[in-house]
Amino acid sequence: MILQCWTVIFYTHILTSILPYEVAAFNSNRQETFSIEINRIILSHQTSSIVSSIIACTVLCIFDNDDCCSASYNEVSKICLLGIHCSPEMEESANFKTLIKKSRDVAYRKSAKQSSAYRNLTINIASRAVDGDLNKWIQTEHDNMPFWIVDLEKIYKIKQIEIFNINKGFRSSGRRLHDLDITVGPTENKMKLCTHYVGPAKSGEHLVFECLHDHEDTRYVKLMINGTQILNVVEVKVYAW
Numbered sequence: 001m002i003l004q005c006w007t008v009i010f011y012t013h014i015l016t017s018i019l020p021y022e023v024a025a026f027n028s029n030r031q032e033t034f035s036i037e038i039n040r041i042i043l044s045h046q047t048s049s050i051v052s053s054i055i056a057c058t059v060l061c062i063f064d065n066d067d068c069c070s071a072s073y074n075e076v077s078k079i080c081l082l083g084i085h086c087s088p089e090m091e092e093s094a095n096f097k098t099l100i101k102k103s104r105d106v107a108y109r110k111s112a113k114q115s116s117a118y119r120n121l122t123i124n125i126a127s128r129a130v131d132g133d134l135n136k137w138i139q140t141e142h143d144n145m146p147f148w149i150v151d152l153e154k155i156y157k158i159k160q161i162e163i164f165n166i167n168k169g170f171r172s173s174g175r176r177l178h179d180l181d182i183t184v185g186p187t188e189n190k191m192k193l194c195t196h197y198v199g200p201a202k203s204g205e206h207l208v209f210e211c212l213h214d215h216e217d218t219r220y221v222k223l224m225i226n227g228t229q230i231l232n233v234v235e236v237k238v239y240a241w
Helices: 054-064 126-130
Strands: 002-010 015-019 022-025 031-042 047-050 070-074 079-083 090-101 111-114 147-156 158-165 180-185 192-197 206-209 218-225 232-240
Touching: 031 070, 031 079, 054 070, 054 079, 054 090, 111 126, 126 147, 126 232, 147 232, 158 218, 192 206, 218 232
Parallel strands: 002 022
Antiparallel strands: 002 031, 015 022, 031 090, 047 079, 070 079, 070 090, 111 147, 147 218, 158 206, 158 232, 180 192, 180 218
């Protein structure tokens, strides 16, 4: 079972142990969070090393391997196994602790654009959907195939996408969200369907989607209504590793 959650905060390349389940380094803005499972080992790994502690194993996973998403550490043999799977297969194994990187919202404050902005007003622009404020929203004109797209700025492994539907205005405003394609891809020209939402949604509804298939290489996430409609949503969160 999951015993504890480590928050690993990096500020520099010099690591400092703060609490039993926390470690920090200074002069960097990077932050990762791991869950830990006791006496469990990942069944497949890419690399292995001998290191001094589980903290050192965690550092290897974060800094030395961009694809690392899980790691197992044996406190007796000091072996550190690094894996690329964020939902790894595991088995019971004495003395091992397995760290699994937790997904985080990677769309927050990233660059976004949309097919149009209602009346060209700045209060309706694409960035409002990734500003973390649930009292603001984006809104397009009454477009044919209206869309909104966010650039995550680097490649991620997508876990789930959350949409907060508009919760103000007429009741019909919330029902505008229907026949929605959510597509993802490494470039804007190589987008594939993540999932399709028939709808219609309800005002203020919080929708959670997982891709029908694994999409390992995702930089762009796009919402598009199939038809002529207004697209308006409050917030879009993209949880990924």
